[in-house]
Amino acid sequence: MPQDPATTLSAMLRGATIDDHDEILKAANAALKANKNDELAQNTRVVALLKLDRFSDACRAISEGGIKLEANCVLERAYALYKLGKLDDATSVLASMGIQKRSLSHLAAQVAYRAENFDEAQSIYNRLLASDPDEEANDLSINLQAAQAQAAWKDISTSIVPDSEKTMVAFELCYNAACANIARGSLQLALKLLQRALALCDASDELTDEDKEEERKPILAQQALVLAKIGDLDRARDIYSSIDISAESEPDFKIITQNNRWALEKKPENPFLVEREVASWMSASSKAKLFKFQSDVLARNASVVDLRAHKVNGVKERVKKATTKDQMPSCNADLNGMSVIGAAAETQGLARKDALRSLLSLSKARPNDTGLVLTIVQLHLERKKLGAALHTLMSFFSRLEGSGDEQSQRVRFSPGLVALAVALKKTQKRETSARAELVRAAEFWRERPTTSVVSLLEEAGIALASSSSRNELNLARVAFTKLHNEKQAPPITSAGLVAAVAASDVSAVEQHIAQLPSVESLVSGIDVESLIDSGVASTVEASAASRKRRSPTAPSSERPSQRRKRIRLPKNFVEGQTPDPERWLPLRDRSTYRPKGKKGRKKVAESTQGGVVKEEETLGLVGGGGVKVEKASASSSSKKKKKGKK
Numbered sequence: 001m002p003q004d005p006a007t008t009l010s011a012m013l014r015g016a017t018i019d020d021h022d023e024i025l026k027a028a029n030a031a032l033k034a035n036k037n038d039e040l041a042q043n044t045r046v047v048a049l050l051k052l053d054r055f056s057d058a059c060r061a062i063s064e065g066g067i068k069l070e071a072n073c074v075l076e077r078a079y080a081l082y083k084l085g086k087l088d089d090a091t092s093v094l095a096s097m098g099i100q101k102r103s104l105s106h107l108a109a110q111v112a113y114r115a116e117n118f119d120e121a122q123s124i125y126n127r128l129l130a131s132d133p134d135e136e137a138n139d140l141s142i143n144l145q146a147a148q149a150q151a152a153w154k155d156i157s158t159s160i161v162p163d164s165e166k167t168m169v170a171f172e173l174c175y176n177a178a179c180a181n182i183a184r185g186s187l188q189l190a191l192k193l194l195q196r197a198l199a200l201c202d203a204s205d206e207l208t209d210e211d212k213e214e215e216r217k218p219i220l221a222q223q224a225l226v227l228a229k230i231g232d233l234d235r236a237r238d239i240y241s242s243i244d245i246s247a248e249s250e251p252d253f254k255i256i257t258q259n260n261r262w263a264l265e266k267k268p269e270n271p272f273l274v275e276r277e278v279a280s281w282m283s284a285s286s287k288a289k290l291f292k293f294q295s296d297v298l299a300r301n302a303s304v305v306d307l308r309a310h311k312v313n314g315v316k317e318r319v320k321k322a323t324t325k326d327q328m329p330s331c332n333a334d335l336n337g338m339s340v341i342g343a344a345a346e347t348q349g350l351a352r353k354d355a356l357r358s359l360l361s362l363s364k365a366r367p368n369d370t371g372l373v374l375t376i377v378q379l380h381l382e383r384k385k386l387g388a389a390l391h392t393l394m395s396f397f398s399r400l401e402g403s404g405d406e407q408s409q410r411v412r413f414s415p416g417l418v419a420l421a422v423a424l425k426k427t428q429k430r431e432t433s434a435r436a437e438l439v440r441a442a443e444f445w446r447e448r449p450t451t452s453v454v455s456l457l458e459e460a461g462i463a464l465a466s467s468s469s470r471n472e473l474n475l476a477r478v479a480f481t482k483l484h485n486e487k488q489a490p491p492i493t494s495a496g497l498v499a500a501v502a503a504s505d506v507s508a509v510e511q512h513i514a515q516l517p518s519v520e521s522l523v524s525g526i527d528v529e530s531l532i533d534s535g536v537a538s539t540v541e542a543s544a545a546s547r548k549r550r551s552p553t554a555p556s557s558e559r560p561s562q563r564r565k566r567i568r569l570p571k572n573f574v575e576g577q578t579p580d581p582e583r584w585l586p587l588r589d590r591s592t593y594r595p596k597g598k599k600g601r602k603k604v605a606e607s608t609q610g611g612v613v614k615e616e617e618t619l620g621l622v623g624g625g626g627v628k629v630e631k632a633s634a635s636s637s638s639k640k641k642k643k644g645k646k
Contacts, residue, residue, distance in 0.1 A: 021048050021051040021052050022048075022052070024044060024048045025045060025048040025049065025052065027044075028041045028042075028044040028045040028048060029045065031044075032045065039068070039069070039072070042061070042065045042069050043069070043072065043073065045061055046058050046061050046062055046065075046069075046073055046076050047076065049061060050076060050079065050080060053083075055080040055081075055083045055084050056080075056084065058076065058077075058080045059077065059080045059081065059084070062076065062077050062080075074093060074094075074096075074097045074104070075101075075103055075104060075107060077093055078090045078093040078094050078104075078107055078111070079107060081093065082107065082110065082111050082114070085289070087111055087114055087115040088115075090107075090111045091108075091111055091112075091115065094107065094108045094111065099124070102128070105124055105127070105128055106128070108124055109121045109124035109125055109128070109143065109147075110143075112124065113143075113146070113147055113150070114289070116150070116154065116291060116292060118147045118148075118150050118151040118154065119151070121143075121147040122144060122147045122148060122151070125140055125143055125144040125147060126144065128140050129141070129144065138170060141173065142170065142172040142173055142176060145173060145176035145177060145180070146176045146179075148176075148180055149176050149177075149179040149180035149183060150291065152179075152180045152183035152184055153179075153183040153291070153293055154292075154293065169200070170200065171196075171197040171198075171200035171201040171204065171215070171219070172197075174193045174194070174196045174197035174200060175193075175194070175197045175218070175219055175222070177193050178190040178191075178193035178194045178197065178222060178226075179222065181193065182222065182225070182226060182229075187226050187229055187230050188230075190222075190226050191223065191226050191227075191230075194219055194222055194223045194226065195223075197219050198216065198219055198220075198223075201215050201216055201219065202216075217243055217244075217249070217253065217257075218253060220239050220242070220243055221239075221240070221243060221253070221256070221257050221260070223239060224236040224237075224239035224240050224243075224260065225260060227239065228260070228263075228264055233264055236264055237261075237264050237265070240257065240260065240261040240264065241261075243257060245257055245258065250288075251284045251285075251287045251288035251289075252288035252289050252290050252294075254281070254284065254288075255281060255282065255284060255285055255288050255290070255298065256290075256294060256298075258281045259281075259297075259298060259301060262277070262278065263301070271305075271308040271309045271310075272309050274305055274308065274309070275305050275306065275308070275309040275311075278301075278302065278305050282298065282302060285298065292334075293334075296334040296337075299338075300334075300337055300338065300341060303315050303318060303319075303338070303341045304341065307341070307344060307345060307348065310348075312345050312348050315341065315342070315345040316342065316345050316346070318338075319338050319339065319341060319342030319345065320342070322335065322338045323335060323338055323339050323342065323369070323371075328366070328368045328369050328370065329368040329369070329370045329400060329407070329408055329411040330370055330407075330411065331370070331410060331411050331414045331416075335371070336370050336371035336374065337371065338371070339369055339370065339371025339372055339375075340371045340372075340374070340375050342371075342372075343359055343362070343371065343372050343375045346358060346359070346362060347359060352379065352382070352383075355379070356376070356379045356380075356383075359372065359375060359376050359379070360376065363376060367396075367399055368399065368400070368403075368408070370396075370411060370417075373392060373393070373396045374420075376392050377389045377392050377393055377420070380392060386424060386427060386428060387428075389424060390421070390424045390425065390428070393417070393420065393421055393424065394421070397412055397417075397421070400412040409444065412444075413440070413441045413444040413445065413456075414453075415452075415453050415455055415456035418437060418438070418441045418456060419456070419459075421434075421437050422434045422437050422438060425437065435463060435464075435467075435472075438459065438460040438463050438464065439460070439464065439472060439475060441456055441460055442456075442457060442460040442461070442464065442475050442476075442478075442479050443475065445457060445479075446475075446478050446479065446482065454483065457479045457480075457482065457483055458483070460475075460476070460479055461476045461479040461480045461483075462476075464476035464479070465480075495516060570583070
């Protein structure tokens with residue numbers, strides 16, 4: 001008599017190991033054929049499908065099982081949707097059930113992380129850490145730090161308390177901390193953390209040699225990225241060459257590593273070969289799980305490669321779809337980057353002067369294109385035309401201010417554009433106008449969230465705190481108070497509040513004074529006596545400095561080297577031959593002189609040198625004076641008479 005399928009499934013589950021998923025799935029299907037309402041078989045089939053990475057089949061099995069199975073398999077269904085990349089559907093499933101259970105909270109945090117909702121992911125991980133983490137504390141810390149690192153890449157300010165390098169005992173913690181420091185620009189610290197991550201990975205007893213090799217790959221890739229950013233290109237190329245990108249590697253890691261390696265290599269002369277090579281490894285981008293900032297970089301690089309391969313029309317169409325008029329003006333760096341690539345496509349093959357003229361005419365059709373305006377400003381700066389660059393930027397500001405909508409105003413007072421305007425004005429020695437620009441920006445952001453403008457408010461507060469104007473000091477106090485209330489950059493805000501308020505109300509800044517370092521700690525390493533002995537250095541501008549040559553401070557014993565005069569020799573000089581003794585005489589006075597033409601020979605014959613001296617007589621004139629005339633010879637007159645007699 002054949003055994004009952006349900007009994008067989010129960011026996012198999014009791015003796016199952018982690019490698020028996022195929023057999024368990026077969027037994028569950030057999031049990032469901034006998035009784036399709038068997039709840040144990042239904043749940044077992046769903047779990048087995050998930051273990052076999054058959055996520056679409058798992059979702060279909062849950063849907064076919066009815067409402068009761070869907071209620072029992074909320075975690076399984078949300079996990080399958082998450083693995084399929086359907087993050088919105090997974091979020092909806094979790095929201096319908098709630099995330100009070102710890103398992104659902106873990107999955108909700110992971111879904112939020114992949115959906116780039118890093119604030120929500122950090123909130124969930126912090127709540128899990130605060131509620132009896134047991135053995136999960138290490139894993140939760142790693143995941144929390146990964147969310148913080150991704151938030152830094154997305155330019156989201158987070159209140160991160162950096163851990164000491166010595167307290168990081170897991171290589172994952174060092175790796176995530178290094179990624180966060182790369183996003184903030186702390187490259188040297190990131191390099192140290194990556195080196196420690198490699199050492200901890202190699203020393204791990206929980207990993208096999210194959211696992212260590214796989215874990216080392218992303219660490220080495222980030223190390224090569226940091227080396228490339230600090231300019232050590234040779235070491236970066238060597239590290240990228242040492243990474244083995246096999247077929248088993250994850251698609252996202254493979255694409256990013258190949259892109260970075262290609263960016264550092266010397267480009268071949270044939271751009272069409274480059275385009276073919278890039279297209280070959282970019283074809284797998286649809287399967288890769290890339291974050292938005294990664295996919296945006298890859299898209300920009302692909303457009304640059306297409307431009308070099310003269311695929312201008314394709315790039316123009318791509319840019320046109322990405323940058324619509326409804327999205328402009330924009331502060332989005334990726335959108336503005338595509339706009340710059342579009343400007344390059346419009347001016348492909350033109351000279352710099354013609355390119356600038358073409359972009360100026362294009363800006364009339366797209367007056368609110370931020371990337372296009374910045375491209376024109378850059379071209380003006382390359383031609384050393386600071387006035388034209390500032391005029392272009394201020395005209396753009398005027399158009400944004402005239403529009404009146406909130407988006408245009410946010411672009412107008414965005415930190416990058418304000419910093420550019422201030423830098424250009426300071427270059428032209430327009431300090432008052434630069435300060436006025438910071439005042440206007442601080443007034444605009446005083447009633448708005450400061451998450452993305454922390455650096456702007458810091459610089460505005462620092463510049464205004466040294467002012468003698470009461471209004472500007474009050475504005476600096478407001479800016480630093482706002483940063484302090486939102487817990488942004490506490491050391492700078494405390495010092496700024498003290499500088500702005502201490503002169504008028506000391507009691508209001510007593511709590512901030514306590515947070516500042518003491519004077520003794522600041523001057524402990526300074527030798528005051530040596531500074532006094534050295535004197536005060538006076539700074540003199542280059543324009544005011546005297547151009548008169550200074551006399552030497554002490555007489556030098558050495559004789560200054562004199563410049564040797566160059567000996568000029570005649571063109572026909574031959575060494576060893578006696579030079580012509582008449583070389584100093586004028587040309588006409590030399591014995592070798594031979595005039596040209598008959599008149600010249602006649603004049604030579606009439607000269608006194610070696611010739612007959614003509615007789616002259618003087619004829620007197622009325623009133624005194626006389627004129628010398630040549631005296632005719634007798635022989636010549638007799639000859640004429642004889643001729644006449646014939």
